[in-house]
Amino acid sequence: MTEGPRAPRRTNRRWLVAEYADPGIGERNFRWAESPLPTPAEGQFLARNLWLSFDPTQRLMIARGDPPNPEEGLIPRGEVMSCIAVSEVVESRHPGFAPGDIVHGHMGWEDYTVTDGQSFTPSYKVPAGVPPNWALGVLGLTGLVAYFGVHEVARPRSGETFVVSGAAGGVGSIATQLAKIEGLRVVGIAGSPSKCDWLLREARADGAIDARAEDVGKRLTELCPDGIDIFFDNDGGPTLDLALDRLRPGGRVVLCGATARYGVKPRPPGPANYLSLVMVNGRMEGLLGRDYVARRAEAFDAMLPWLRSGRLKSKEDVLVGLREAPRGLARLYSRENVGKQLLRMDEPGSG
Numbered sequence: 120m121t122e123g124p125r126a127p128r129r130t131n132r133r134w135l136v137a138e139y140a141d142p143g144i145g146e147r148n149f150r151w152a153e154s155p156l157p158t159p160a161e162g163q164f165l166a167r168n169l170w171l172s173f174d175p176t177q178r179l180m181i182a183r184g185d186p187p188n189p190e191e192g193l194i195p196r197g198e199v200m201s202c203i204a205v206s207e208v209v210e211s212r213h214p215g216f217a218p219g220d221i222v223h224g225h226m227g228w229e230d231y232t233v234t235d236g237q238s239f240t241p242s243y244k245v246p247a248g249v250p251p252n253w254a255l256g257v258l259g260l261t262g263l264v265a266y267f268g269v270h271e272v273a274r275p276r277s278g279e280t281f282v283v284s285g286a287a288g289g290v291g292s293i294a295t296q297l298a299k300i301e302g303l304r305v306v307g308i309a310g311s312p313s314k315c316d317w318l319l320r321e322a323r324a325d326g327a328i329d330a331r332a333e334d335v336g337k338r339l340t341e342l343c344p345d346g347i348d349i350f351f352d353n354d355g356g357p358t359l360d361l362a363l364d365r366l367r368p369g370g371r372v373v374l375c376g377a378t379a380r381y382g383v384k385p386r387p388p389g390p391a392n393y394l395s396l397v398m399v400n401g402r403m404e405g406l407l408g409r410d411y412v413a414r415r416a417e418a419f420d421a422m423l424p425w426l427r428s429g430r431l432k433s434k435e436d437v438l439v440g441l442r443e444a445p446r447g448l449a450r451l452y453s454r455e456n457v458g459k460q461l462l463r464m465d466e467p468g469s470g
């Protein structure tokens with residue numbers, strides 16, 4: 120076994136799944152615990168978690184299942200809550216990872232995680248010089264779905280009209296700016312006046328619609344009088360039907376996510392207006408971020424210069440300290456987060 124320069128503390132603070140998230144989500148769904156530090160077996164490494172990512176699909180991991188089926192991604196009660204994190208390898212019995220490596224992968228809401236790196240999205244090393252917050256957000260899975268969703272699935276042509284839901288969230292904030300860089304007319308839909316303000320001022324969107332205070336259909340008609348060429352959907356709610364109804368010939372719908380549907384029982388019906396695709400020879404296509412992990416260098420090479428020049432802004436909403444993890448997830452569903460919701464870990468064993 121190889122060991123890193125810093126001997127890790129022997130206590131591992133953790134958040135365990137306690138109650139299933141039905142209907143809400145918050146601290147009551149989790150239980151704080153302290154356990155002995157885990158030891159890596161052959162083929163595993165021990166990593167200290169540095170930054171945690173919050174993703175709406177985490178709610179599905181603690182959706183009610185009776186009994187919960189781990190093969191469906193459900194985490195049984197008493198197990199550590201799972202997340203994507205950027206972490207530092209501190210001990211390794213894995214041939215691919217050495218102490219000191221900074222890795223992106225599936226970890227847990229805890230100080231230290233033992234893993235073989237083989238999960239839904241296999242662990243990979245973060246390139247030198249990429250800050251952990253960027254590695255989790257704009258250059259992580261969040262950025263990959265935005266980048267490949269805009270460039271490969273939407274296949275934009277300059278001057279087209281691009282509408283995005285969840286526009287001020289993690290994926291949406293990047294998709295909005297990438298569409299602008301491509302020379303599109305961009306209208307963002309988001310859930311508060313301050314999010315709309317950010318879209319217009321910082322992301323340089325051409326229009327913004329407050330999804331909770333305005334009549335979205337009426338505003339779409341006003342802001343997109345000739346219709347919509349591309350709809351990038353993050354929320355999967357009624358906006359999808361409104362966009363389908365306004366698609367231009369050859370229109371594309373990028374199915375990235377459906378935050379409005381996650382954990383909702385009974386499952387809401389699908390879009391009523393899908394036949395609009397027939398009338399416009401349109402296309403509706405999903406994408407999965409992990410399929411693009413192998414091509415992440417393409418996205419890095421394109422986005423890093425834009426990030427460094429300020430043409431692309433990494434909008435982040437950062438909590439500090441492991442104690443705050445349940446609040447990080449809850450903020451996605453209380454719709455408070457502006458930009459990518461992250462958490463910077465405090466010192467192991469503190470708090």
Ligand SMILES: NC(=O)c1ccc[n+]([C@@H]2O[C@H](COP(=O)([O-])OP(=O)(O)OC[C@H]3O[C@@H](n4cnc5c(N)ncnc54)[C@H](OP(=O)(O)O)[C@@H]3O)[C@@H](O)[C@H]2O)c1
Binds near residue numbers: 314
């Ligand atoms: N396909 C993939 O591989 C992949 C990868 C990453 C993420 N995603 C998906 O992309 C979407 C965005 O993810 P993210 O990480 O960037 O999250 P996010 O947009 O930063 O955070 C969640 C946002 O969803 C909106 N929301 C919450 N509850 C809602 C509701 N009931 N109805 C409508 N909107 C609601 C809120 O924004 P507003 O208040 O502004 O509406 C909230 O701020 C998610 O659906 C996620 O699952 C897909």
